[in-house]
Amino acid sequence: MAASTRREQRLAGIIASAMDAIIAIDEHHEITLVNPAAEQMFGYSAAALLGKPLSMLIPERYRGAHDAHIRNFARTKVTNRGIGRFGQVVGRRADGREFPVDAAISQMEWAGERLFTVTLRDITQRIEAETALRKNYELLDRIFATTHFCIVYLDRDLNFVRVNQAYADVGGYPPEFFVGKNHFDLYPGEKAEAIFRNAVATGQPFTIYANPFQYLDHPKRGVTYWDWTLHPLRDADGAVDGLLFALLDVTERKRAEREHAQLAAIVESSNDAILIRGLDRRILSWNTAAERLFGWSAQEAVGQPIDLIVPPERKGKLRRFIEGAARDASSSPVETTHLRKDGTRIPTQVTFSAVRDQQGEVVAHSYTVRDMSELKRKEKALRGYTDRLRGLSRRLREVEESERYAIARELHDELGQTLTALKVNLQMLEPYCAEGEAEDHLTEALMITGRALEQVRGMLLDLRPLGLEDLGLAVVLESHLAKQAEAAGWDAQFETTLPGRLRPELEMACFRVAQEALTNVMRHAHAKRVWVALGLNAGEVQLSVRDDGKGFDAAAVSDASPTGGFGLIGMQERVRQLGGRLAIHSAPGRGTEVRASFPFAPAGGREPAANASTHA
Template identity: 25%
Template sequence: MDDIEQANQIISVQDELNSAYRMAEERSAVLSAIIDSSDDAIISKNLDGIVTSWNLSAERIFGYTASEMIGTSILRLIPEDRADEEPHILSRLRNGDRVDHFHTKRRRKDGQLVDVSLTISPVRNREGLIIGVSKIARDITAIKIAEEKSAILSAIITSSDDAIISKDLNSTITSWNASAQRIFGYSAEEMIGESILKLIPLDRHQEEPLILGKLKSGERVEHFETRRMTKWGTLIDVSLTISPIKDNAGNIIGLSKIARDITDKKLEEQRKNDFISIVSHELKTPLTSLRSYIQLALIKARERTDEFSTRLLTRAEVQTGKMSTMIHDFLNLSRLEEGKMTLSLSKFSLADLMKEVVLEAEILASSHQLVMDACPEVELLADRDKLGQVLTNLLSNAVKYSASGSRITIDCLVRDNQVEISFADQGLGIAEEDQRHLFERFYRVRQDQQQSHVSGFGIGLYLVSEILKLHGSEIRLQSRPGEGSVFSFSLALES
């Protein structure tokens, strides 16, 4: 071989070495970029546990910089109660084993513990000898928190006395808890994958699209009382609370339904309403007779100018009037709960009705100043008796919650083919919390020393609200504690 060939061979070998070197550099650069850009902490250490490399995510997760960690023991990250993990892992790695997804805790620079999932592999030299350890640590704190929350929610759902059901937007059931099986009779295997319509009576199938429409717009349906069908074909009364289920992007992907069996509650309410109705009817007849006797005795006492008897009988007449109103309220409540309250519509003068109500109230509330501006001569098409009950209840309510001698103002204002009627008092006023519940059945404003004398069952304003709803109206309230209250409503005028 001459010198030229030998030189060419040397050049060729050098080119191959340079090419291999460049490829090694490129691979090293790629690996370095991958390590630096990884969301996981990538750490290497020797067999004595001394850190030899530390990437940016290791700094982000554990708080230490590379200069703080390289050359120090990995034990710096390990809590005292887990110190035995390191020699155990090293022992496995010296045997050539790989440790995958080992869940544990590590300590940050600020002292906080983080949940991590470790994947640990041996690092070998060219001869295959293990010279170190490569560790990938993934922060799974958020996953652990989510798992704990999921476990708590799962325990709540499993132990709940209410049926908790989820379904997709096509009304197909996707989950079914133990109480759903107890209440409706079907097992989870029988219901998951089935339509929720399996539980809905035929005459109530229209409820499902109405509820879905509300929920798809992001609304929540609370305490919706209806009936559902069990596996045995019996109907039960239920109270439903239904909420949209959203994904991480806020898109509605399903519905969560909580169903409470209120059959016993409904039966109890029916018994109570029946009792109230029977008792009220039984009391009404003797009370009517008693009022008649008192009125006759009052006429005779006045004829004899017997002031003492007149005064006592007048008070007796007032009290029997209150009792008669109370019984009338209970009867109306019973009819309303049974769905039997109807309107008997007729045309009548609002001014005449207002005068009757105010004149009667002046007898019962002689210690108050009742001020009513002239009510416009307009005609209404409404139930005169029930509207009279509304006016009487609002006026008597203003009297009850106002101090003796204070003014109660009654206004009638006509605008836009409607008449607005209002009752303004100078009483105690009503707190915002009470206002939210004031028109609920049997709700009474919280008592304090100023109003401990006020009696009642908390049905007057409930009936006012319900009667006005039957007339296509609603009761409105403006009030502040210590500043009095204004109750008002509007009715369409008869054209």
């Protein structure tokens, strides 16, 4: 009896100290025993559980299946087994929370009554760990499948176990093609194979950068470059049982490095100063030409503010050009002044460009600076030559106009008067040659004489409009327009708001420009209407000759062309000599306007009262 009591006490002690929850139920599924672990697991005291149905510890949706399971188990006479699929069921705590448990059930008969013992283990933490582990595996699989790194798993004999899609794409085969094949059967290389086998033998990782490689089965790719790493993989005993082989294609990086080196060489050998300034306005790079131009060495200049080479009066003047370059606006060279180490100022031409990172963000600004000192000296000398040539040209035109005037006078006084007298005498003979052959000859002689007089008048107009001195520009120009319109069949309109007379040389220039423009209209425009306007605006004499003719591409007409431009060179030179401007506006099918503007120069130096007239 004492021995039996001691066994019961030992059994009770074992049940009470067990880490797993132990619950005993009778054949009516009512709880007859619970240990402390069960009380802690479910949150009930033993008193609250004893005599209660086991189903109170199971969520309601599982209770029917659970009762059926125990009944089936009782019929099998099996001593013990797991409950539910793989022994996992769901428990319900006193506060209603559910949790996963591993459950095992055993049965026995005692005094003719069937008893069941259920052993339970809370596997919440295990499930959470398994879920986290599964998610990690899934994440690794996704990384393995989607990373741009080429990843390979090799066994210790260097056979492919698994490759990711990136590696397969580079090789030009599906991933399953590689599995089971030896790496160096596909890609032979004694040096590389020795490295791989050493990693297996020693367990030491190996890394190499920009290693050249050429695919024998893809010769058109040429030489490619790879960063790659070998990581030995160990089994549970610490022995190397495979390699993780990770590769990154750096062919483009290698090419970019080569191009960068070439660009650096170009920058260093450039005759123009090239420097880069950071967003903090400090100099980041400074080539040899910058050392020559500014006098500071690269060591002295790098790290200094860009104001090192900017004269005080020029600070901030170039900001809008720099900001424009940062906006990708078209950047034309800008002429400015820079400061040398010795304090002298030098004329320069600067081109700005933005330096961007891979995301397109501006990280610095590049300056290309050209010394314009020699060019400025040549420009100054050229301006001197040009001024002298223009003075000579002006003198030649004065001589030309003087000669024209003299020839015109000779023609008018000698030939013109002679032809006029001849015509008068021929007209006096008309009564004596009223009939017959004499009349015909006389009529023909009068026609010839008339044509000769018209030709002389035309020559006089080309040489010098004689009425210009006496009648003024407006009257002579209006008369000339009317004659041209009558000859060409134009609908012509003349308008003037010019206040009185102008200086003779200005009147002559305006007339010659208008004369040349009207000649061009007659020869080339096929116009129906012509407008000539002459006036004063904002201190300038403005002349406009406009037509509705066929027009032309004004941009394509070069003022340097010796054969084109419809007399553009002559008009431009006349206008330029008097300090004026000439503009031609035209487009195919939209007519043409010749517009000349001159500084106002009234006759006698005084501004007469304004008048205006319009004639059509």
